[in-house]
Amino acid sequence: MINTEKIVWLASYPKSGNTWFRAFLTALLGDGDLRINEMKTDGIFSSRGIFENCTDTDSTYLYDSEVKNMMPEVFEHQACCYEKNKLFIKIHDAYTVNSKGMPVVPRQPTLCALYFIRNPLDVAGSFANHNNGTIDEAISLMNDNQGCLARQRKNLNVNNQFKQLMLSWSGHVLSWTQILPFPVLVIRYEDMLADTYRIFANAIEFMNIPVAPGQIEKAIAATQFEKLQQQEEADGFMEKNKKSKSFFRKGIAGGWENELTAGQIKEIIDHHGEVMAQYHYL
Amino acid sequence: MYSYWGFGLHIKSDIEFPELLPVTFGSADLSIYQGKVPRQLEGENLVKMVKVSMNENEYLHAVPGVADYYASNGQEICVEAHPGADEKSIRLFLLSNAIAAILHQRNRIPMHASAICHEDGIVLFCGRSGAGKSTTVTTFQKKGSIVFSDDVCVLENDNNGELVALPSYPMIKLWEDSFAKIGLETAEEKYKIRPELAKYARFYHDEFDISPRKIKQVYILDPENRTDNVEIKKLGPLAGFKLLQQNTYRYVQMNGMKKRNIHFAMISKLAAEVPVFQISRPSHGNTIDAVIDLINANLLHHD
Incomplete structure (x- = not known):
């Protein structure tokens, strides 16, 4: 029987370690070979390219609700099409339901999900850099209960990614960490930095990826933050927002202490204190 | 009926x-x-x-x-x-x-391209949805050119074995922001192509010419390849072939209906016979007039 439970969702709010982990997976699956513009993972949930390949439809003619209603079937189809036994798909959408009341992330082709979480005080500065906007703008989006990525500027439905409903930062975390119909492993960015081997090895075991001795260490060495930065400096990075100067900025934990004003810190804690406490950020 | x-x-x-x-x-x-x-x-x-x-x-x-x-x-x-x-x-x-x-x-190959009439032939503008095909031909129309087709041109070999193109239908589909860019009045609600979509129809039945025409030049509008200024680059046959292939309309059908051979033959012929140029432009600002000037200069130079 064909195994169709093969999608591993790499889920996160933006700027929470998702790309670092995908770089690690690429190096792991490619025996230490890593070119950041040739990630070996399998695209993003919001890709128009994947959608149009599966539906033969000009998606710019579709309403967002129509797209979201078709998404579950698109990824069921993706899982059936590929011979390999795991697909690693990045997703910034919150885990929500579409207008038919179905989860936009389908149960049937899903093996599991990794959920990356990072202190929102650090996300704010990194997200502002990513959007080439101000920290206040980033915080405002993180506090917006209907916050979206790739909002199809000026009402033009042509962005190469669909609009992604993220909810607020807390809403995003709660949507992915509630009881879901598939296993979810929550990974703190701060733990990835502090105890890289243990965290990555645990994730590999959770996804049930067989590895040879030394393979994880080799992949971690290939994905040191400085190396990712150097590659971006030399060749650019295709996943960088066009408006932003660089994707790999600092990659540290606790940078917020020098970046945020007391007012901004209060704003974030007022909105997200409860979830922050749950993940030991307070 | x-x-x-x-x-x-x-x-x-x-x-x-x-x-x-x-x-x-x-x-x-x-x-x-x-x-x-x-x-x-x-x-x-x-x-x-x-x-x-x-x-x-x-x-x-x-x-x-x-x-x-x-x-x-x-x-x-x-x-x-x-x-x-x-x-x-x-x-x-x-x-x-x-x-x-x-x-x-029917073994015909639709290209994702808009086109204007030029001398005894046409000039094609290829690109994915949102690349600026319709904005480009509408601006040419405003400056006096005749629009041949919007969004789709159909390739076929005529009775003499020559590669020609046919137009789709006399309606241009423009996103809301294009009207201001081109200097046209905002379209009325009744011209929306779908009730909740910010895209509008502009009909041109009176000047629509249905005769097949030879393709003089092809321009690929590439929104991914961003440059500081508007730039034009002539592509070699191989690069031209590759980009033309990517601009096949409903390429999923071409594969699913096993039309790859016919498609390959048509696109190879097009890439071999017709000069193909790529246009890159900055991600921000209204560059449509600069794009038109560059194409006009290029049309003169390569005639």
């Missing part, structure tokens, strides 16, 4: 299509009618995807909340509207998907 010309075909239809050109003719190439479509396709060599399935001679497509479409043997499209669907949406997906399937079934 209505009679039209569109995509090089004489079309008989029991649905009214304001988009197409009304003509009178003897026998129809294509019949469009409302009826019950099959629930699914049967048989070998069937390619099944999401809401769509096809083999060499049949194509079944569903747009939830709009309609089911069944295109067969290059000759018929059966439409089954869903309850409450609006007519504009029903026509839009027929003119983008089911018609493309009919063309593939």
Whole structure:
């Protein structure tokens, strides 16, 4: 029987370690070979390219609700099409339901999900850099209960990614960490930095990826933050927002202490204190 | 019963299509009618995807909340509207998907391209949705050029074996922001191509010319390849071939209906016979006049 439970969702709010982990997976699956513009993972949930390949439809003619209603079937189809036994798909959408009341992330082709979480005080500065906007703008989006990525500027439905409903930062975390119909492993960015081997090895075991001795260490060495930065400096990075100067900025934990004003810190804690406490950020 | 010309075909239809050109003719190439479509396709060599399935001679497509479409043997499209669907949406997906399937079934290759008339031929502007094809040809139109086709041009070999293109239908589809860019008044609500979509129709039935024309030049509008200024670059045959191939209209059908050989032959011929240029531009600001100036200079230089 064909195994169709093969999608591993790499889920996160933006700027929470998702790309670092995908770089690690690429190096792991490619025996230490890593070119950041040739990630070996399998695209993003919001890709128009994947959608149009599966539906033969000009998606710019579709309403967002129509797209979201078709998404579950698109990824069921993706899982059936590929011979390999795991697909690693990045997703910034919150885990929500579409207008038919179905989860936009389908149960049937899903093996599991990794959920990356990072202190929102650090996300704010990194997200502002990513959007080439101000920290206040980033915080405002993180506090917006209907916050979206790739909002199809000026009402033009042509962005190469669909609009992604993220909810607020807390809403995003709660949507992915509630009881879901598939296993979810929550990974703190701060733990990835502090105890890289243990965290990555645990994730590999959770996804049930067989590895040879030394393979994880080799992949971690290939994905040191400085190396990712150097590659971006030399060749650019295709996943960088066009408006932003660089994707790999600092990659540290606790940078917020020098970046945020007391007012901004209060704003974030007022909105997200409860979830922050749950993940030991307070 | 209505009679039209569109995509090089004489079309008989029991649905009214304001988009197409009304003509009178003897026998129809294509019949469009409302009826019950099959629930699914049967048989070998069937390619099944999401809401769509096809083999060499049949194509079944569903747009939830709009309609089911069944295109067969290059000759018929059966439409089954869903309850409450609006007519504009029903026509839009027929003119983008089911018609493309009919063309593939008839071994014709639709390109994702708009075009203007130039001397005794045409100039093609290829690019994915949102690349600026329609904005470019509408700006040319405003400056006095005749628009040949919007969004789709159909390639075929004429009786002398020469590669020619046919237009789709006399309607340009423009996103809301293009009107200001081009210097046109904002379109009225009634011209929306779907009720909730910020894209509008501009008809040009009076100047629509249905005769097949030779392609003089091709410009690829590439929104991914951003530069600080508007730039134009002539592509070698191989690079030209690659980009032309990427700009095939409804390429999923080309694969699913096993038309790769015909497609390869047409695109190879086009890349070998016609100069192909790539246009890159900055991501921000209104660059349409600079793009037009550059193309005009290039047309003079390469004539």
